[in-house]
Amino acid sequence: MKYTLIYFLLLCGIILNAQDKPNILFILADDLGINALNCYGNNIVESPNIDRLYSEGMHFTNGYSNDPTCAPSRAAIMTGQLAPRTNIYRVVDRYLMAKNAEEMRQNMKYLPPASNHLYSKDNGLSPDKLNMAKVFKQHGYRTAAFGKWHLGVGRSGMNSHMGFDEAIETKNHYGFSTVPKQNDYDDLVYNADYCTKKGNEFMKRCVEDDQPFFLYMPYYLVHAPFDPKPAYVTHFKNKLLGTEYDHERVIDVLAMIRSLDDSVGELMQTLKELGVDDNTIVVFTSDNGHYQVKGNNMFAQPYRGNKGDVWEGGIRIPYIFSWPDHIKPGSSCSTPIVHVDLLPTLADLANVQVNPNHPLDGICLSKVLMGKKAPEREMPLVWFYTNYSGFNSKTKQFKSKWVNVIQLNDYKLIEDVETGQYELYSLKEDPLEMNNIYSLDSDNAQQLLDELQKAKEQAGLPLPTPNNEYGK
Incomplete structure (x- = not known):
C-alpha cells in the first residue's frame, strides 16, 4: 500500500x-x-x-x-x-x-x-x-x-x-x-x-x-x-x-x-x-x-x-x-x-x-x-562576418568583405581583415556611426582590440589564410 x-x-x-x-x-x-x-x-x-x-x-x-x-x-x-x-x-x-x-x-x-x-x-x-x-x-x-x-x-x-x-x-x-x-x-x-x-x-x-x-x-x-x-x-x-x-x-x-x-x-x-x-x-x-x-x-x-x-x-x-x-x-x-x-x-x-x-x-x-x-x-557582442560579395570590377572593391566586430559599453570596433584598418564608434554619442574615432580614442580602441582578440580565441575563429591568387 x-x-x-x-x-x-x-x-x-x-x-x-x-x-x-x-x-x-x-x-x-x-x-x-x-x-x-x-x-x-x-x-x-x-x-x-x-x-x-x-x-x-x-x-x-x-x-x-x-x-x-x-x-x-x-x-x-x-x-x-x-x-x-x-x-x-x-x-x-x-x-x-x-x-x-x-x-x-x-x-x-x-x-x-x-x-x-x-x-x-x-x-x-x-x-x-x-x-x-x-x-x-x-x-x-x-x-x-x-x-x-x-x-x-x-x-x-x-x-x-x-x-x-x-x-x-x-x-x-x-x-x-x-x-x-x-x-x-x-x-x-x-x-x-x-x-x-x-x-x-x-x-x-x-x-x-x-x-x-x-x-x-x-x-x-x-x-x-x-x-x-x-x-x-x-x-x-x-x-x-x-x-x-x-x-x-x-x-x-x-x-x-x-x-x-x-x-x-x-x-x-x-x-x-x-x-x-x-x-x-x-x-x-x-x-x-x-x-x-x-x-x-x-x-x-x-x-x-x-x-x-x-x-x-x-x-x-x-x-x-x-x-x-x-x-x-x-x-x-x-x-x-x-x-x-x-x-x-x-x-x-x-x-x-x-x-x-x-x-x-x-x-x-x-x-x-x-x-x-x-x-x-559584461559579455561583449561579437560578429565574425566573413562574406565577400558585391565585387565591382571597375573599382576592384567589395560591398561586403571579411570584418570582425565587437561592441562593449556603447563602443563598437570594426576590424577590416583585408586592409588591417579599424573603425571605432561611440554609439551613445554617435548612434548613426558617422564619426570614426579610432585614432582619437586610444584607450577604448585598445580595450576593444584586446576584447576582440579574446573573443576570437574563445570562439575558435581561424586565422586568415593568405590567398595565393591575390594580385594575379
Whole structure:
C-alpha cells in the first residue's frame, strides 16, 4: 500500500509538472529591420497585432542579430553559438561560385574560414549538434516548425534529425515550395497563411493531448521576391498616393509586413481560444536588418547600413517577449540582446537545462524579462562576418568583405581583415556611426582590440589564410 501511494504521488507530480511547463511560440521574421514596425516608431507601417504583442510584453531597444545575413544568424538562434562553433559562416561562397569568382579571388588578400555548404546534402548545420528544438524535446515538449529553415538539406534540413516532431519547410510566397512535398494547397494559397494554418493545427493537437509545445514559426516574410497580396497593395497605394512613400517597392514591403502581422494575430488568437495564452511564452524577432528598398529606404532608418552591413542598420532588429503574469506589459529594456542569448534565456524561463557539454556564446536574460534590475552586459557582442560579395570590377572593391566586430559599453570596433584598418564608434554619442574615432580614442580602441582578440580565441575563429591568387 505504501509503495502504491508513493507511485501515485510521483505520477501526480509528473502530470502536474507537464501541465505547468510553459509553451514556447517562437516567431521569426525574415529581413525585418528595426524601423519596420509601427510599435518601433514607424507610423507608416501597419502592424496592429505585433503592436498589441509589444504592448502586452517587453521589447528591447538594443536588439541585434548575430550576422547581417540569414543563415549564420539562424544557426546562432538555434544553437546559441557563434559561427566558429556552428561552421555556418555564410549563405553561399560567391568567391568560389559566382561567374566572376576568379576575379574576386584575385582581389582577396585572404581566404575566409571554410563554411558548411547549405545546398549540399547533409552539409549544413550538423544534425549531431544540440539545438533549441532538441533541448525542449529532451524535456518532454512536442516540437514543430513551419516555414523557412535555410540551414541545410537532407539530414541538415528542418526535420526529425534536428529535433522536430513535425516540420514543413517552405520557400517563396505565392506558388511556394514545400519540403517534404505537400499536396494540400495550390498556387493561390499564400505561404504565410499556409504556415500559420499548420502552426495553429499543431497547437490545437498539443493542447488536446495535454502536451507542452515548442513551436518555431520562421516566416519567409518579408524576404524577396516582392510578392504581396494584391488587396494590401491596393490599400497602401491609395493610402500613400502622392506622398514620399508612394513607391512600388515601399508599398510591396508595407503590404508584406501587413500579411506577416495577420499571421501573428492568428497565432495569438489561437492561443487565446485554446485557453493557453497565459501559459505560453511568445518571442518575436527577425534574422537580420532590413534590405535596401528602392524609393525610400526607411525600414532601417535612422541607422547607417542595411542587410549585409555590420553598421547598425544591418544588424539592429526588434525583440518582443510576452508571457502574461510573468513579463510586465508595456515594459522595455535597454540591455543589449543578440541571437545567441535566446537559447539560454528561453531554457531558463521554461526551467529546462541545456547540456553543459554544449558551450553557449550568449547570456541568460530571464531575470531581465521577469522584471529584475537590468544588469550591465559584461559579455561583449561579437560578429565574425566573413562574406565577400558585391565585387565591382571597375573599382576592384567589395560591398561586403571579411570584418570582425565587437561592441562593449556603447563602443563598437570594426576590424577590416583585408586592409588591417579599424573603425571605432561611440554609439551613445554617435548612434548613426558617422564619426570614426579610432585614432582619437586610444584607450577604448585598445580595450576593444584586446576584447576582440579574446573573443576570437574563445570562439575558435581561424586565422586568415593568405590567398595565393591575390594580385594575379
